[in-house]
Amino acid sequence: MRRTSGALTFVLGVAVTLALAACGGGSTDSMKAAANNGLEKTKLKVGAIPIPDPAALYIANTKGFFKEEGLTIEPVTIQGGAVAVNSLKSEILDISQTNYVSTFSAVSKGEKLKLIADAYQAGPNTFVLMVPKNSPIQTPADLKGKTIAVNTFNNIGTLAVTATLKVAGLTKDDVTFKEFQFPQMAAALTTGQVDAAWMTEPFITVTQSDLGTRKLVDTMSGQTANFPIAGWMTTEEFAKNNPKTLAAFQRALARGQEIAAKDRKEVEAIVPTYTSIKKETAAVITLGTFPTTLNETRLQRVADLMAEYGILTGKLDVTTLLAPQPAATP
Template sequence: MTRKLRCHAIVLGVTVALALAGCGGGSESPTSSANSNGLEKTTIKVGALPIPDPVSVYIANAKGFFKEEGLTVVPTTITGGAVAVPMVESGQLDISQTNYVSTFAAVSAGKKIKLVADMYQAGPNTFNIMVPGNSPIKTVAELKGKTVLVNNLNNVATLAVTTQLKVAGLTADDVKFIEKPFPEMGNAVKSGQADAAWITEPFITANQSANGFRKLADTMTGQMEDFPIAGWMASEEWVQKYPKTLAAFQRAIAKAQQLASTDRKEIEAMLPTYTKIDAKTASVITLGTYPSALNENRLQKVADLMLEYGYLKSPIDVKSVLAVPASG
């Protein structure tokens, strides 16, 4: 998700790499063949977490979709969503992965950023509240007075859990949220530091197989059903300065998203190349969906839900945050 987006270093036999991907600068050449496409900038750095969400950027590179646009994209591993906004603001990254909750919170705080492409949308059982197999907790209502681990406070995790608490007649004040990186959640719950944890893939599969955890609730139901999780963002200044470069990126990434959405095997083949999720695990983890275009109505749902639960102090018109392709 934002997600804050996430700090990863998997344990329990499913390891997600934190090693930085090649960060070479790669200055654009005035004699590049991309000049025939009129691109203002032919080499860009794109921030991404080593998780399934941003797989399309690696698919686009492997399939030559960026190259077809005259664009060289250098994926740069980031350690979490918290670093993404300052990195695009400072120019360390041209474009970066972000989660939508973080994005709209940043916009509400006055940050000049734009969403430039969609990335990942939740599906069933992609973000679950989990407990040990022998836990006496059988329902969400029984979380009252309990401690729940989330990867980030006041973000997608707490919002998702709170919607489930509401259905059970509880509020966020009825539980204690503690922040803990996904890789550390299993051991923390086992050792009694918490009663439950909000976990996503591939950590769901890891904790089921290594710790015998079971699902208490799928948080991507009810108000959170088909919830948009992550997208690509850039600074407003960058979007204005490099419109043709942006359009080239959008065309290529949309093509890769379409491929990812229609052929899971493409995702399974790519995950081991930029994460430490092995081929066997890649074949069994539960995945969400990969939309090919930013959808104003779907994303407005995120901002409206944030407003309802107090994550925003005033409404946001999502359309004003979108940098849609010139073709519409």
């Protein structure tokens, strides 16, 4: 009986081994995937700009939400725009923060991208045109013939400024745009390289406090009031090849986004950990909102305004860019 039992155990062991081999060749990668709920990839490099917009990513990471999904997240500091798209294409990044204007522009030029989650929406005085304290510029109409700093050409900044100029009876051809990263804009203003700068927080608050700069106009009003600003994107190829990984990322990020949407104190606490914003500044900066759903109607508004101002040459249906949204639990 003992010999029979031992033989049976041996046969069952061989059968299990063969079954495992048939399912995945017994490779290390397959076993790791099985151990992580079938995730195709467990370590992700995620691009983020060091401003308040991506706060939910860092909240979710700090609280262990990604770890609970079997993911390890490595945030990578980026400037945004075309650099983010190229980093995704070259697989330097797996996922990246983006502004919607840059994404829609890239798609119109043939880039294959997917939007996977919302991140940030403008509120009053969250994106403004700043001028030096002694500037003769008093109204947007005074910007004719002037130079304006934006963080990236043909992105949300140029669109918001162009919409603001329209109200003043001007067009984008009446001004000159120059590209500066947000941290460089204060110096560009004070040294006369530009006459005005399109800024977001914390640079609005910091330059007012340190340099006495003043707000010329809130660019997120009228046509751009409560405007969708930033979201999270990846390539079509990554989304297709890593559906379980992407769903796990979306679930963890959504938990962080819910916290950011409901509790400003959580945002204030996390922002100084990944930006140069001091705790005292984080407590007083003006923040927008953190949407908890990827809403096609709101995003279509961005694409339609881009078409109106010639940033897009035709209509773009944003529903074709939205990645599937996962259920709340695996």
